[in-house]
Amino acid sequence: MDKEKWEPKIVAFVCNWCTYTGADLAGTSRMKYPANAKMIRVMCSGSIDPVFIIKAFERGADGVLVSGCHPNDCHYNAGNFHARRRWDFFHELLDFIGIEKERLQFSWISASEGKKFADVIAKVTKDIKTLGPFTAYKKMNSEFTAVFPEIQEVVKETIIKEKETV
């Protein structure tokens, strides 16, 4: 696929109280942003584990966003403080291993920052588009099927079936 038409696949792990509600606000204010990011809601950014990120890359994500409440805003008082320190290490590790820093991005988005949410998604999408698909990781996927075989086959069939019915 040439770079212009290629659409990056982005996963966003978001905290339920701030960023998810911020995304709702972006929706109610009818702000427009690219459709590449799909969100996984967790209760607090403190509960996002680096293994989620690795699994997301393994499943073909080109970019990952982790977003939570601003420091001191956390519904649980300190969840995001622990997250902040954990991500500093994980980010250094990925960079040292050779994964560009833009592949994994972080943000604080409060429930009232709908605009910021839309901007962050747009920025991440643009960054990943310039970086191009995460071929290094995708090369590793091609030789072996997905871990949930039944999902992989079915996904292919539904996409094929979709094409026929349209």
Add this chain to the structure above:
Amino acid sequence: MKIGVFICHCGENISRTVDCPRVARVCESYPGVEYAIDYKYMCSDPGQNMIRDAIREKGLDAIVVGSCSPHMHERTFRNAAVSAGINPFLVEIANLREHCSWVHDDVEAATQKAIELVRMAIEKVKRDKPLSKINVPVTKRVLVIGGGIAGIQAALDTANAGYEVVLVEKEPSIGGHMSQLSETFPTLDCSQCILTPRMVEVYQHPKIKLLTYSEVVKIEGFIGNFKATIKKKARHINEELCSGCGLCITKCPTKKKAYNSFEEDLAFRPAVYIPFPQAVPNIPVIDESVCMYYKNGKCGMCVKVCDRGAIDFDQKDTMLVADIGAIIVATGFKLYNIDKKAADSKYKGYGEYGYGKYRDVIDGLQFERIASASGPTAGEIKRPSDGKVPKKIVFIQCVGSRDDSKGISYCSKICCMYTAKHAMLYKHKVHDGEAYIFYMDIRAGGKMYEEFVRRAIEEDDVKYIRGRVSRIYEENGKYIVKGEDTIAGMPVEIDADLVVLATAMIPQENSAALARTIGIPYDKYGFFNEAHPKLRPVESTTAGVFLAGACQSPRDIPESVAMASAAACKATILLSSDTLEREPVVAKVNEDLCAGCFYCKKVCPFGAIEVKDVKDMNGIVYKEVAYINQGVCQGCGTCTATCLSKSIELAGFNNEEIFAEIAAL
């Protein structure tokens, strides 16, 4: 597992950019999906009936609804599922409106994303486990911290609802700042007359345990199951024996030894004292720092005169522990003072007004005491320095408030009203006196408030000057107030006999420390944070703790009383049920796998994780594991990510569910 998928058009909010029929059709052939349908208004009654019928007819075990944000209708669809016999936690929502149709224009991309979002929800629901609400027992007793008008009102309402109340007040008597006021706006009725009956009602109420001259030192536990440790400071007077005759006060030789803080340091008091005549309880307190007995072991005059032998010099502080279900915090406020502050203090003093070195530059509460009949001047307006009746008084609004450079950017709300009242009281008592008020904007938004200020201007001829005062200095007995009149556009200079500053309302001295003791958040000034500024103003974010009065932000008396009744109502709601239902989203440790490193215990913001000993057959402890108290855990999940061996699962967001959502990308 048979799954039902219900795609909502939301009128045309979703269907305008998402091809709902196609999404339903695609999901129908998805493994595990038994039935898939799209409908115009899924959240409407017909829509919900459609879900209920489908569950019964198709024998569905779980449902996925593609609709608006879960924050909107998750509860609606869960209730619909429950009424059809499905566990509410086997319902997943795919947010097709706020996160998809409203934010993308390209129909193809939006529809494709919608399919993926629904697929993620389907994969997640496959791994959802049925959960039921957690029931936690509730202690039927309320702790009210602070005995001002807010605390009194909250205590009375809760007690009248039939619940036991422990009311803790750090001063020797309840009444708070309201008991210091002369008259109250906007009706000018005497503060003591409307407050004292309430104070007596508290004292005589069978359900209220009144602990004055006491402080809360520790709060443990969680909503419905708090444990409060209260320090009852030694009064050195036996409360049962004392009849409140006051002989010891009149006979005490140390007349002029200490300032009476109730009189805002305008008058003195002996070592044994009650703060004001109508004090409740009417039992004096002996101040060790002033009493001769504690200084040199002599005196003991009070012991001689007390016929009931109530004086007890060796009385010690006592600690009381009470089981509490709900806490109402009503600790009130303090006035900002203009003295010179330490370099690192968050407030700045007022060098322009002399840093408090002029005795006749006083604050609002001091003027209240001067105007009050039980005050040091028995109600006559006399200035503190030489007791003369001031011919000219300058009142200054916004001293400290609305002033970033002094560290207080908010408006203290009530000063416009009490300053107008002060001017009126002055004019009623000194007819030929001149009252000037320097103001920026008059904020009189309450009922009868604006009319009250107009009355001050029109009937009592109070001269309002719009402008700030730049400087005050004393010149042979007169106080030169230099300011400006921005309407006339020229500088103004008034030689006043007395200057009254309407200083800012700030939280009590140790409000931040108390907040940490209770475990509630507070803002940069030290006011306690409400759960939601508009929708949950009287609840703190910590479950089971409610806020009333000026401890949350500057409040006048009507608002404090209204908040107090609201907080009392919230507390009674909590206490009305024997057990408390809590969201089942809590974490659980797999004790076989836990290696006992206790990193989870370090990160848990709520201290919900305890060390549990695991014993072998003959009772020897062979390992310690982490145990999560279901009642305290708020379900944030920080421990699940910190646990290296991933042996902690958060119900509703467990490993499999998250994994399934990622895998379905």
Add this chain to the structure above:
Amino acid sequence: MTSMEEVIMKYGYYPGCSQTGSAKEYDISLRKVIEKLGASFDEINDWSCCGATSAHVTNHKLSSALAMRNIMLAGQQGLENMVAPCAACYNRLVTSQYEISKHPELREETEELLSAKFQKEINVINILELFLKIGINKIIENRKRELSELKVACYYGCLLVRPAAITKFDDAEQPVSMEKIVESTGAKTVDWNYKVECCGAAHSIARRDIVVDLSKKILEDARSHGANVIAVACPMCHTNLDMRQRAMKRTYPGHEELPVLYLTELIGLALGMNEHELGIDLHYINYKYTDPVPDNTVA
């Protein structure tokens, strides 16, 4: 009083325009007093105007560039600190340096304008800080006579201790540092109300009437509190309080003269110098200290 760390004796010196012109006597007395106290000045070569209020009003970049040029020169000259006796110069230098460190984009523009890099922060000192650093007891030790007849009203004016966020060495509303220094000369000081009131500053030319009124109030308030001389530490204040007293006689008939001395002149008198040496005879209100200088005067 400086603490035990060694007392700095070598200072950079930024005279500023008034020291070479209308306030010559301030410069003369300052240099002589410093010499007497054993300290030394290292004048910044090729120093230029600090921009004062005129630049500050017209263009923010211009005013910070003008001030920063001198600070960079001092840096290049290897100076650690820099004395600016005139309150306006002191204020411009300190505020510009404060803003440069706070706003990176202003810093880049200034460096571009001056085509020089701003590396070292210079510790800019005003006249009060200078004497506090040198040490009050240094003055007492070298004192030749006590000016016991003087009751001095210390006038700080509006710039010497403000803005509070930057000039941290004294209180911006109720300063006391000049009193400490004046008392070391043996003179008594009075507690009065117009310490930091404005004298009218640059209105002196365009609106002389305002300056006359404001300065008159300052003089009268000092007199009413028993002062027989006013001490100032800023050429602008001195001009308005001293030179304008002639105009005051016209608008306020019966105005009695009240001598206005620079702080450095007062200290000079205490250190045994006479009025001519200190340039006091250049003032409009001439002033002679009553008892003669003790015999061991140094020519």
Add this chain to the structure above:
Amino acid sequence: MEELREYAKELLEKKEVAAVIGYTQVSENRTKPIIITDPADASKLVFNEYCLNNLSVYLTKARINAMCRTKDKIMKLAICAKPCDVHSIVALIQENQVHRNDIVIISFNCHGAVKDFGYEFSGENLASKCITCETHKPLYFDKIFGEEKETPKASDAALARIEELESMTHEERFEYFNNEFDKCIKCYACRAVCPLCYCQRCITDKAIPRWIESSSHQRGNFSWNIVRAFHLSARCTGCGECDRACPMDIPLSLINRRMAMEAKKSFSYVSGRSLETPTLVGSFNEKDSDELFM
């Protein structure tokens, strides 16, 4: 050497300790770990530059419960530990795996160890951790033997390698590490030898859901090595045993060292150095930097 044996014998005879974990000579420059319970075996104990194993890996709860918690008497466990092994013991104590008063730490003035068995002890054969070691004297011990000697000087090759890697582009580095990780045969020797890998069931063994793929294909190796490195960040005390144990010579301690440098740079924290300072993992500071976050 003699005082060591004497001391061990005495401990065992007085039943103060249930066992002594130490080293015994096997051949010319090779030693192996030995756990002695009979006082007579104390004579087998040795300590020299060829004692490489980090014996703290034997301080497991199971062993202490089994050996020390007998019905009639609660005994301790003695352990010979080089100063760098003491760092691991400190970390284990901070992570509640062992209690300070359950063990007797016998330590030595260490002047370096050889990088692997079969090498003669000298400057260039020095283990990489000894080159940058600044605790030649143990921070915590109950008994100390051996006199202080000079550690031979050597250039910090590991640091040079890290800097060299950091100068590469992301693609080159990813290529390098991918090839290294590709060699991994999932024998988990690195996990077995690491004292801080004490989890009852490691995350890689968690089957439902399978976060880390267990097969040793390229992707499974990649995720295993990332998680292992992350789980040891700010915990690993740099004993270097994982490197020595890895049959495929994957530069594991290079990554651990890089993460330890990060802990030092951003949080000025060095793991295993003091029982008082709280561990970096599980604590936070409001003033941590935010520049990572938009």
